[in-house]
Amino acid sequence: QKEVEQDPGPLSVPEGAIVSLNCTYSNSAFQYFMWYRQYSRKGPELLMYTYSSGNKEDGRFTAQVDKSSKYISLFIRDSQPSDSATYLCAMTATSGSARQLTFGSGTQLTVLP
Amino acid sequence: DAGITQSPRYKITETGRQVTLMCHQTWSHSYMFWYRQDLGHGLRLIYYSAAADITDKGEVPDGYVVSRSKTENFPLTLESATRSQTSVYFCASSESTTIEGYTFGSGTRLTVV
Numbered sequence: 001q002k003e004v005e006q007d008p009g010p011l012s013v014p015e016g017a018i019v020s021l022n023c024t025y026s027n028s029a030f031q032y033f034m035w036y037r038q039y040s041r042k043g044p045e046l047l048m049y050t051y052s053s054g055n056k057e058d059g060r061f062t063a064q065v066d067k068s069s070k071y072i073s074l075f076i077r078d079s080q081p082s083d084s085a086t087y088l089c090a091m092t093a094t095s096g097s098a099r100q101l102t103f104g105s106g107t108q109l110t111v112l113p
Numbered sequence: 114d115a116g117i118t119q120s121p122r123y124k125i126t127e128t129g130r131q132v133t134l135m136c137h138q139t140w141s142h143s144y145m146f147w148y149r150q151d152l153g154h155g156l157r158l159i160y161y162s163a164a165a166d167i168t169d170k171g172e173v174p175d176g177y178v179v180s181r182s183k184t185e186n187f188p189l190t191l192e193s194a195t196r197s198q199t200s201v202y203f204c205a206s207s208e209s210t211t212i213e214g215y216t217f218g219s220g221t222r223l224t225v226v
Contacts, residue, residue, distance in 0.1 A: 008153065032212055043203055043217035044156070088155060099207065100146070100171065101215070103155035 003027050006089055006104025015113050019076040023089035023104045026070065030091040030102070033065050035074045038086045038106070047074075047087075079111045116140075119204050119218035126194050126225055134189045134221045136204030142214075144207035145187040146171075147179065149200040150220075156203060162187055194225045 006023045013019055021035075032051055036044035050056045053067045062075040072091075076083055089104040117138040126132045136145065143164050148156040148171075158171030160179040168179050176198060178190045191198055202221045208214025 004155070006155070034212065041220075043205075043219045045217070046213060046215065049212045090156075099215070100158050100161060101156070103157075105153055105155040 001026065002105075003102050004089060004091060004104045007107055008105050010108040010110065012110045012112060013079055015079060015081060015111055017079050017111070019074075019079050019083070019109060019111075021074040021076075021087050021089075021107050021109070023072050024070055025072070025091055025102075027091070027093070027102070028067075028070075029093040031094070032092045032099075033063070033072045034090040034092075034101070035061075035063055036088040036090055036103075038088060040085075044088055081111045081113045084110045117204060117206055117216055117218040119202075119221050121221060122219065124221060124223050126191075126223070128195060128225055129193050132191045132194055132223070134191075134202050134204075134223070136187045136189070136218060138185055138187075138204075138206040140206060140208065141184055142206035142208050143184070145181065146205040146207070147177075147187070147189045148203045148205065148217075149173065149198075150203060151200050159189065159202075191223075194223075196225050199223060199225045 004025045034049040035047045037047045038044040050063045050065045053065050056063045060077045064073045086106045086108045088106045090101040092099040120135045146161040147159040150156045162168045162181045204218040
């Protein structure tokens with residue numbers, strides 16, 4: 001069993017829809033939870049991150065972490081065609097520079113105009 | 114230009130050949146990482162380096178060799194390429210104090226025929 005599970009999709013939604021992306025994990029040591037966005041033929045870019053449990057909002061994006069359930073989510077409101085990308089969740093136990101990230105397999109999202 | 118650059122962007126090689134992927138960063142980050150990305154697996158850590166002349170294995174190190182004689186460079190060598198090493202390879206570097214300071218290159222798409 002993988003440490004981090006993520007539904008690979010693909011997920012296709014109409015413009016303006018609310019998108020929900022999710023990951024589950026098994027390692028209780030994970031403390032930092034990140035969402036990366038990866039456009040085609042590009043490297044992953046950090047979208048947002050959350051420390052421990054709780055919610056974090058940044059514009060149209062909201063990240064949620066439920067450590068009791070080992071479940072994290074990313075919500076995208078008013079989705080735009082420019083949001084079409086692969087979204088990767090990632091986790092780590094430490095914030096130090098030695099941190100090694102454990103990734104989900106990524107969810108491919110297409111937002112249709 | 115400041116940043117992290119990988120070369121080449123695309124490479125086709127034959128089974129059994131040695132191939133080296135290059136990674137260069139201009140931030141003087143201590144930590145550097147090599148990941149491979151495969152469909153269904155997300156990104157998996159191959160090797161990482163804490164400083165010049167200090168390297169360590171990640172999750173999938175077999176068949177790969179790394180070196181780090183200078184802080185800014187972290188080449189990855191496939192000593193005898195196999196078809197299972199066909200993948201997209203990403204280099205990353207890490208700044209010590211913030212989650213945001215973990216940055217990926219644009220990747221090298223390697224095909225072994």
